[in-house]
Amino acid sequence: MNFRGPFQIRADRNRPEPEIKHPMDAIVRVTRSLVCGSDLHLYHGLVPDTRVGMTFGHEFTGVVEAVGSEVKKLKVGDHVLVPFNIACGSCPHCKQELFGNCHEANSEATAVGGFFGYAHTGGGYDGGQAEYVRVPYADVSPTIIPEGMDLENAVLLTDVVPTGYQAAEQAGIQKGDTVVVFGAGPVGLLAARFAWFFGAGRVIVIDELDYRLEFARKFAFAEAYNFREMKDPVVFLKKTTDYFGADVCIDAVGCDATGSTLQNITGKELLLQAGNATAFHWAVNAVKKGGIVSIIGVYGPPWNLVPLGSIMNKGITIRGNQASVKRLLPKLIDHIMSGRINPKEIITHRLPLEEVSDAYRMFSKKLDYMIKPVLIPPRANV
Amino acid sequence: MKNALENRIDEFQDRVIANRNMADLALNIPGWGMDADPENDPTYPMKHYNGADHQRLNYEKAPQQPLDMEVFHSIERPGVTRVFGTSTPPAGLSGAIRRYAYKYSEATATHWMTLILADRVDVIQGKINDLKHGVIPNPWKERGWRAEWKYNRSAFLGRAATTALLITAGVLWFKRRSLNKQLLERR
Known part of the structure; x- marks a missing residue:
């Protein structure tokens, strides 16, 4: 995969193969790779320092093909799932299990951790929408895929499942709480499903695409509503929560939202703010006084037009972070292996890596009822 | 501003000052620490507080990845991280624009907006490089129009x-x- 500019991606057979650059590196041959909703922010040109020639992809599994001299735990031939966070495991943040905030993985931005294939704002690493990937700090996060685990569930554990889980976890859901999830994309669907794991009493999903709302009803057992059928989604949510507001709102949309012309023009056309913050705006307005807003949707680093006055006056707690995948893996592996959740139900399309540009276009434009596409490299089964 | 305060202060003094205050000043401040409650941590369970927050300088660091190419680092940190990405080093006009952007902190519009400008220049540079190497960009494939034709x-x-x-x-x-x-x- 070779990024050539906004909305332009090339399936390029002439990319150089990655090399070991550091004694703690491994080289992994990719077996499955996903396109993430946050990859679309790169595709749409919304993330600064996204350079032509980069390879995206931060959700992948693969077989270890080579290891550096200081890699002790992994060996050649291991089939691993590779969390999207690049983490050293020994800095103060990693020591406290904030693996998404490692201090030794991203030179280029202190506001962001180190991630595979996420622009130079994410550290300048090439990603997993490729046949081979360089994996730094190979002994820290990469995890051998448990025996008997479906490969598609394994690759979903590299980002979207932990991210959806953490969206619900950081929302501080109490038993009986009404939880509103903005966005019925893959992360929103998982956040809604996991809200029940924390004892939610009601889960409401808001989106604009009927096929995704239908999926939310089936997969996440949620009440699901189309905001295009509402004059004002905040009024709708207030009315449906006894005019108090939801106990918890989860923004699972981020900077590519729709629903506000002002936010669209300033955020996505003129780039005067980091994308369109409509979902967050609605979340702050729809949550109860003293409620919690969990941000899991991705925003760019500069700034956004958000209602700070309401946050202060309503006493809202805002929590957000990139998912700490390594911290959550043991619990989530157990949930999957015990059959409590089968995340691969969200995968709707399986495409060869050579069709990566079609996959992006389809995902971006929500064509053919796409929810989550998986890319299969030509050498996946070698 | 060469003489700005941030250019004159001593680095890496945070813990020195905090430890000094806790050993000395705190004893003379009535009520110091008496309402401290480790349970009152809004970051739990995302963060397992164990005191590592305050061990900022003496943690075990990985060996340094050899710096054999140009890698920018935010001016909000002292240097490059122990490992770094080697994708697409800065080049040409877009590289020069990025070099300028990295002189400014992440708190400034100059930093981010200049990087976006560099990204757009990079796209033109990319097209020129393609043509130089005999590659003709194929919008039908690269823009996913094939998928649009099929589904939309x-x-x-x-x-x-x-x-x-x-x-x-x-x-x-x-x-x-x-x-x-x-x-x-x-x-």
Whole structure:
């Protein structure tokens, strides 16, 4: 995969193969790779320092093909799932299990951790929408895929499942709480499903695409509503929560939202703010006084037009972070292996890596009822 | 501003000052620490507080990845991280623009907006490089129009027709304008 500019991606057979650059590196041959909703922010040109020639992809599994001299735990031939966070495991943040905030993985931005294939704002690493990937700090996060685990569930554990889980976890859901999830994309669907794991009493999903709302009803057992059928989604949510507001709102949309012309023009056309913050705006307005807003949707680093006055006056707690995948893996592996959740139900399309540009276009434009596409490299089964 | 305060202070003194205050000043501040409650941590369970927050300088660090290419680092940190990405080092005009952007902190519009400008310049550079290497960009494949044709044909045709109409109108307008100009010059 070779990024050539906004909305332009090339399936390029002439990319150089990655090399070991550091004694703690491994080289992994990719077996499955996903396109993430946050990859679309790169595709749409919304993330600064996204350079032509980069390879995206931060959700992948693969077989270890080579290891550096200081890699002790992994060996050649291991089939691993590779969390999207690049983490050293020994800095103060990693020591406290904030693996998404490692201090030794991203030179280029202190506001962001180190991630595979996420622009130079994410550290300048090439990603997993490729046949081979360089994996730094190979002994820290990469995890051998448990025996008997479906490969598609394994690759979903590299980002979207932990991210959806953490969206619900950081929302501080109490038993009986009404939880509103903005966005019925893959992360929103998982956040809604996991809200029940924390004892939610009601889960409401808001989106604009009927096929995704239908999926939310089936997969996440949620009440699901189309905001295009509402004059004002905040009024709708207030009315449906006894005019108090939801106990918890989860923004699972981020900077590519729709629903506000002002936010669209300033955020996505003129780039005067980091994308369109409509979902967050609605979340702050729809949550109860003293409620919690969990941000899991991705925003760019500069700034956004958000209602700070309401946050202060309503006493809202805002929590957000990139998912700490390594911290959550043991619990989530157990949930999957015990059959409590089968995340691969969200995968709707399986495409060869050579069709990566079609996959992006389809995902971006929500064509053919796409929810989550998986890319299969030509050498996946070698 | 060469003489700005941030250029004059000693680095890595945070813990020195905090430890000094806790050993000395805190003893003289009535009530210091008496309401501290480790349970009152809004970051739990995302963060397992164990005191590592305050061990900022003496943690075990990985060996340094050899710095054999140009890698920028935010001026909000002292240098590059122990490992770094080696994808797409800065090059040409876009590289020069990025070099300028990295002189500013992440708190400034100059930093981010300049990087976005560099990204757009990079796209043009990319096209020139493609042509230099005999690669003709293929929008049908690279822009995913194949998928649009398959799954969204009517909207795709509508957009194509609108674009063609606008281009034709533009060409006609320019032609008419230059014709009028020629007629005026002849008079």
